[in-house]
Amino acid sequence: MKIDVSNIIDKELATFVDDGILLHKEIKKYLDKNEKVIVDFSNIKMVISSFLNAAIGKLYGDFQYNFIENNLEIIGLDEDDEELLNDIVIPNAKSFFENQNRIEKIEKNILGE
Secondary structure (H helix, E strand, O other): OEEEHHHHHOOOEEOOHHHHHHHHHHHHHHHOOOOOEEEEOOOOOEEOHHHHHHHHHOHHHHOOHHHHHHHEEEEOOOHHHHHHHHHHHHHHHHHHHHOHHHHHHHHHHHHOO
16 A cells, blocks of 8 residues: 555645644554555655654554564655654654553653552
8 A cells, every 4th residue: 555645644744743643543554454555755845753753653652663664665755854764763663662661660650650
């Protein structure tokens, strides 16, 4: 399945978290069916990290890393946005979800729960 990001968010700027959530739901729908997904950013002029976190990063909490690597392809990002995704968003998401239980315990201790 090929997903055109601009068709999902109905704009050329990928700058809102809510739009990232929309894209995440669309991607997840196909990955849940074990379908390979190509996410095409070709018609997007600007992408920010919070959008990528909501759309792509959150997938690392839904699926195993190897599954994502084998079933998700991102195309159409410019070099800077690709670097943002691969060097910041994905490593941070993987780290967060690998350590989520520990992070939640620390948060509860801080909040006194």
